[in-house]
Amino acid sequence: MGGPQGLLSTLKLTCGEWTTAPVASAFPALLGSLKRFHLSHKVTSVVPESALLIVLGLVLGGIVWAADHIASFTLTPTVFFFYLLPPIVLDAGYFMPNRLFFGNLGTILLYAVVGTVWNAATTGLSLYGVFLSGLMGDLKIGLLDFLLFGSLIAAVDPVAVLAVFEEVHVNEVLFIIVFGESLLNDAVTVVLYNVFESFVALGGDNVTGLDCVKGIVSFFVVSLGGTLVGVIFAFLLSLVTRFTKHVRIIEPGFVFIISYLSYLTSEMLSLSAILAITFCGICCQKYVKANISEQSATTVRYTMKMLASGAETIIFMFLGISAVNPFIWTWNTAFVLLTLVFISVYRAIGVVLQTWLLNRYRMVQLEPIDQVVLSYGGLRGAVAFALVVLLDGEKVKEKNLFVSTTIIVVFFTVIFQGLTIKPLVQWLKVKRSEHREPRLNEKLHGRAFDHILSAIEDISGQIGHNYLRDKWSHFDRKFLSRVLMRRSAQKSRDQILNVFHELNLKDAISYVAEGERRGSLAFIRSPSTDNMVNVDFAPRSSAVEASVSYLLRENVSAVCLDMQSLEQRRRSIRDAEDMVTHHTLQQYLYKPRQEYKHLYSRHELTPTEDEKQDREIFHRTMRKRLESFKTTKLGLNQNKKAAKMYKRERAQKRRNSSIPNGKLPTENPVQNFTIKEKDLELSDTEEHPNYEEEMSGGIEFLASVTKDTASDSPAGIDNPVFSPDEALDRGLLARLPPWLSPGETVVPSQRARTQIPHSPSTFRRLTPFRLSSKSVDSFLQADGPEERPPAALPESTHM
Amino acid sequence: MGSRSSHAAIPDADSIRRETGFSQASLLRLHHRFRALDRNKKGYLSRMDLQQIGALAVNPLGDRIIESFFPDGSQQVDFPGFVRVLAHFRPVEDEDTETQDPKKPEPLNSRRNKLHYAFQLYDLDRDGKISRHEMLQVSRKREQEM
Numbered sequence: 001m002g003g004p005q006g007l008l009s010t011l012k013l014t015c016g017e018w019t020t021a022p023v024a025s026a027f028p029a030l031l032g033s034l035k036r037f038h039l040s041h042k043v044t045s046v047v048p049e050s051a052l053l054i055v056l057g058l059v060l061g062g063i064v065w066a067a068d069h070i071a072s073f074t075l076t077p078t079v080f081f082f083y084l085l086p087p088i089v090l091d092a093g094y095f096m097p098n099r100l101f102f103g104n105l106g107t108i109l110l111y112a113v114v115g116t117v118w119n120a121a122t123t124g125l126s127l128y129g130v131f132l133s134g135l136m137g138d139l140k141i142g143l144l145d146f147l148l149f150g151s152l153i154a155a156v157d158p159v160a161v162l163a164v165f166e167e168v169h170v171n172e173v174l175f176i177i178v179f180g181e182s183l184l185n186d187a188v189t190v191v192l193y194n195v196f197e198s199f200v201a202l203g204g205d206n207v208t209g210l211d212c213v214k215g216i217v218s219f220f221v222v223s224l225g226g227t228l229v230g231v232i233f234a235f236l237l238s239l240v241t242r243f244t245k246h247v248r249i250i251e252p253g254f255v256f257i258i259s260y261l262s263y264l265t266s267e268m269l270s271l272s273a274i275l276a277i278t279f280c281g282i283c284c285q286k287y288v289k290a291n292i293s294e295q296s297a298t299t300v301r302y303t304m305k306m307l308a309s310g311a312e313t314i315i316f317m318f319l320g321i322s323a324v325n326p327f328i329w330t331w332n333t334a335f336v337l338l339t340l341v342f343i344s345v346y347r348a349i350g351v352v353l354q355t356w357l358l359n360r361y362r363m364v365q366l367e368p369i370d371q372v373v374l375s376y377g378g379l380r381g382a383v384a385f386a387l388v389v390l391l392d393g394e395k396v397k398e399k400n401l402f403v404s405t406t407i408i409v410v411f412f413t414v415i416f417q418g419l420t421i422k423p424l425v426q427w428l429k430v431k432r433s434e435h436r437e438p439r440l441n442e443k444l445h446g447r448a449f450d451h452i453l454s455a456i457e458d459i460s461g462q463i464g465h466n467y468l469r470d471k472w473s474h475f476d477r478k479f480l481s482r483v484l485m486r487r488s489a490q491k492s493r494d495q496i497l498n499v500f501h502e503l504n505l506k507d508a509i510s511y512v513a514e515g516e517r518r519g520s521l522a523f524i525r526s527p528s529t530d531n532m533v534n535v536d537f538a539p540r541s542s543a544v545e546a547s548v549s550y551l552l553r554e555n556v557s558a559v560c561l562d563m564q565s566l567e568q569r570r571r572s573i574r575d576a577e578d579m580v581t582h583h584t585l586q587q588y589l590y591k592p593r594q595e596y597k598h599l600y601s602r603h604e605l606t607p608t609e610d611e612k613q614d615r616e617i618f619h620r621t622m623r624k625r626l627e628s629f630k631t632t633k634l635g636l637n638q639n640k641k642a643a644k645m646y647k648r649e650r651a652q653k654r655r656n657s658s659i660p661n662g663k664l665p666t667e668n669p670v671q672n673f674t675i676k677e678k679d680l681e682l683s684d685t686e687e688h689p690n691y692e693e694e695m696s697g698g699i700e701f702l703a704s705v706t707k708d709t710a711s712d713s714p715a716g717i718d719n720p721v722f723s724p725d726e727a728l729d730r731g732l733l734a735r736l737p738p739w740l741s742p743g744e745t746v747v748p749s750q751r752a753r754t755q756i757p758h759s760p761s762t763f764r765r766l767t768p769f770r771l772s773s774k775s776v777d778s779f780l781q782a783d784g785p786e787e788r789p790p791a792a793l794p795e796s797t798h799m
Numbered sequence: 800m801g802s803r804s805s806h807a808a809i810p811d812a813d814s815i816r817r818e819t820g821f822s823q824a825s826l827l828r829l830h831h832r833f834r835a836l837d838r839n840k841k842g843y844l845s846r847m848d849l850q851q852i853g854a855l856a857v858n859p860l861g862d863r864i865i866e867s868f869f870p871d872g873s874q875q876v877d878f879p880g881f882v883r884v885l886a887h888f889r890p891v892e893d894e895d896t897e898t899q900d901p902k903k904p905e906p907l908n909s910r911r912n913k914l915h916y917a918f919q920l921y922d923l924d925r926d927g928k929i930s931r932h933e934m935l936q937v938s939r940k941r942e943q944e945m
Contacts, residue, residue: 448860452920455864456888458852460832618857 048418050163050316050381054411057320065324074325075318080386081273084311086263088159089274090256091308092183093281094300100176101282107358108180111374115181115350116154116188122346124150127338136334140397144200149402151192152388153343153409157381158182159312160410164379164418168425174370178377186274186383187223191215193387194270200395226272230279233262237280238287238484245486251296252303255288287484315382316414322385323407330400339405340412348375369428376421379413380406815879819886829885833878843875844868863920887916 043052101108124147130136131146161182165175195215202211237258244251259280266276289297351374355366366374388406393399481490816826834840836848846865855861868876868884876884921929923936 448920449917451858451860452864452917453888455855455858455861456885458855458858459836459849459864460829460885620859622856624862 045167046419046422048164048167048414050160050312051415051418053313053316054320054414057317058323059320060317061321061324064321065326074322075315075382075385075389077386077390080315080382081267082264084315085159085274085383085386086260086277087304087307087311088315089183089277090259090263090281091304092158092162092179093278094259094285094304096278096282096285097172097176098282098285100172101180104173104176104180107177107362108184110354110358111177111181111351112184113188115347115354116156116185117192118350119154119343119346120147120151120188120192122150122350123154123339123342124148126342126346127335130334130338135338136332139332139335139401142200144196145396145398148193148196148200148391148396149388149405151189151196152384153339153380153406154192155185155189155380155383156182156378157383159315159383160379160381160414160418161377163312163316164414164421165377168373168377168422170370170373170425173364174366174373177366178374183274183278187226187272188219189383189387190272190274191219191222194218197391197395201392222270222272223275225269226266226275227279229266229269229271230262230276231283233258233265233276234280234283235484237284238291241288241291242484242486244292248293248296251292252299255284255292255300256303259284287481291484291486319382319385319407319410323411328400328403330398330404332401332405335401336405336408339409343378343380343409344375347378351375351378369425372428373421373425376417376424379417380410381414382410385410811879815882818879819882820889821882821886826882829882830878833881841875843877844881845875860920863923867916867919884916887913 124143127150128143128146131139131141156178158179161178165178195218199211237255240254240258241251244254259277262280263273263277267273288300292300351371355371355374359365384406385403388399388402391399391402396402812823812826815821816823821829833844836851837844838848838851846869849855849865849868855865858864868881870880918929919925921933923933924930
């Protein structure tokens with residue numbers, strides 16, 4: 001037993017006083033991370049990681065306690081609030097799906113503000129009432145103490161919520177509501193906490209009405225002030241990143257430092273620090289991602305995830321460890337039990353009431369199952385714990401009772417509710433649906449109907465079109481981006497040429513890849529089996545089409561090493577066929593949009609399958625449209641005239657369209673993308689004769705839709721115009737100078753570069769596709785100034 | 800919000816409402832949406848306007864749905880036509896069959912009419928029948944890249 005005994009003293013001896021704490025806290029963190037490695041996915045899908053970490057912390061704390069009989073390392077509020085919480089909140093803000101967030105902002109605010117106040121008030125008052133009835137025995141508490149306790153136990157915790165919701169796949173609206181609420185309720189919590197704490201300090205009898213009014217005013221000051229601080233620092237950060245072209249190495253540092261500064265500043269000013277750093281992350285995302293280099297963006301992403309994951313691990317472990325501290329344990333059955341009951345019940349009531357109110361004003365209604373998730377998913381976590389430990393033991397006599405109760409509440413919500421929420425949701429969902437496995441027919445048609453429904457939703461604008469959003473993007477384009485975005489980023493954002501640029505590149509690469517691959521054995525088995533199956537299923541209308549899809553599939557499988565296709569090599573052809581058939585039917589049924597979207601994850605950064613799917617569908621749609629367009633229109637004119645028309649339209653569309661944010665794709669691919677409708681500023685369509693309108697409209701819609709999806713899809717798109725199955729006008733296309741840069745080399749955008757297999761040979765082979773140089777067609781020049789995208793090859797990418 | 804101005808009278812609002820069963824508020828919103836989609840303020844929607852909606856491009860059935868707005872090969876759809884198609888998607892109202900007036904035409908969102916709409920999406924050549932080829936097409940659309 002010599003080991004654990006004197007562990008601490010040994011540590012102190014060897015490491016010295018100052019380093020003991022960091023060393024000793026590194027061990028739990030290390031343990032926690034190791035645990036994450038070895039834990040099978042099955043376990044984590046049942047038990048949320050946070051629960052496991054807490055248990056692990058408990059075990060550790062137990063060991064140390066048994067060994068040394070002292071309470072070891074506790075989660076001190078300082079460490080928590082200054083070191084552990086900021087990375088998590090920054091991570092949440094930086095990767096926040098902005099559109100979704102602001103689209104549901106009203107709902108979120110209502111739950112965050114009104115909901116939290118309701119929870120705090122009702123819990124505090126009820127506990128007070130029970131106390132008055134004598135059930136709790138003799139305690140030295142007053143009304144204000146109860147209200148104080150209520151305010152700190154009421155807040156839903158962002159750390160805990162996210163940790164649990166990662167496993168429970170809810171629809172994106174619900175997710176953003178819970179997530180947003182947990183972030184924004186900090187302002188309320190801070191205000192209530194501070195207000196009641198100062199009241200308690202004053203003494204219950206000295207509180208006047210004026211103080212209450214001051215409290216209410218302080219809420220507004222704290223929340224709006226915090227937000228303002230965050231926005232200011234976001235502005236600062238974006239501005240700074242605009243000029244960091246020559247200090248690329250430390251670019252990522254700026255992001256973290258300035259964001260942390262926003263946190264500290266608002267903490268200094270007694271404003272809501274969480275709101276500040278959240279909004280700093282939310283507001284700066286777009287500009288920072290546009291301005292910094294690709295490597296810096298990657299660095300920032302991974303570092304942020306690392307810090308946030310690490311902080312979360314440490315927090316939960318310390319929660320467990322801190323719980324093992326018998327000195328503070330005070331048990332009062334009535335108090336603890338009733339607290340648990342009250343917070344659950346009142347949260348449910350609050351959610352139901354607010355949802356009823358909201359549903360009268362919301363387009364997308366919140367159903368009962370959503371409300372269940374909302375109320376059951378209101379987890380308390382480390383924030384409450386830190387706040388309660390922060391209480392002044394002198395003023396609040398029953399601090400130990402509060403601490404113990406808080407610990408129990410946190411453990412209960414995280415462990416019990418975290419464990420049971422997933423089965424609960426599944427049970428509720430299953431209750432409403434069929435119990436038998438749908439037949440293939442039903443599946444196919446069911447999917448078809450889902451697609452139809454989401455299409456109709458898009459047409460009727462249920463999710464899109466918003467006046468405020470349009471106004472904001474207009475304002476942003478005109479003013480903000482000018483100031484905050486690097487000029488090159490602005491230019492590429494403004495030019496649709498960029499889009500076609502990459503489209504061409506992508507196609508070129510796929511040609512190259514196919515050429516390479518035909519000679520090599522590496523992937524030949526899987527694509528050939530795929531191909532075989534394809535041939536069985538669908539007799540092609542034209543042989544050329546087969547090669548195109550073959551190409552596309554090649555491309556796709558090249559980018560993501562499909563382990564399944566590699567494994568196929570080892571099996572017999574027949575098995576492979578069966579597997580692929582099944583695989584095909586199961587997997588290639590395109591998922592409708594509302595299904596599982598991995599919106600935000602603290603632990604994952606991988607792109608989802610949906611990009612592939614959307615890419616494929618988009619290819620097909622564009623090709624079809626272009627075919628119909630060309631056969632109806634181009635076939636009528638002579639080739640030469642058509643060529644002129646082509647040029648005209650391209651110039652027109654260049655002038656007309658604008659990509660508000662061409663850099664969106666460099667952002668976290670995990671983010672769900674909802675295709676936005678951008679306002680196509682159709683200028684001067686009137687001045688062209690009518691018969692051109694249809695044609696120009698044709699190219700424009702192509703351009704705009706391409707642009708829409710391009711700006712949102714991280715993976716880039718194939719150029720439909722350039723696909724080889726356009727048997728007609730092959731020569732036409734070759735003659736026309738497409739949208740390639742007239743520069744010396746083919747310049748890939750940052751977005752395209754992520755997809756290009758980086759090899760000098762690839763670049764070399766691309767140059768033949770650089771067709772004629774800048775068009776000096778007088779026709780073009782007459783149409784107006786062309787924007788050139790000679791985007792200089794970004795410095796850092798000589799790969 | 801700009802909706803202040805959208806209180807401009809919708810032509811034939813009453814008859815549309817009767818035919819489709821939309822509430823006045825819904826109708827107003829749809830009108831607003833119609834006007835937003837109608838880029839050149841033509842007063843009708845062409846295929847281009849509907850194809851502008853980015854999300855439809857990544858929907859495997861997007862084009863067919865756009866087609867369904869243009870019955871009989873017309874190139875334009877006006878507001879009543881627009882609303883008529885969307886009316887198919889209202890929730891089904893299950894009333895007692897007794898209270899229904901047998902002489903009135905079925906409401907657009909009846910089960911039968913919904914099925915009819917779905918049938919239309921499958922029936923590409925509009926001959927009133929779904930051939931084996933058409934059925935395969937729909938399935939094929941989702942099985943693989945062409």
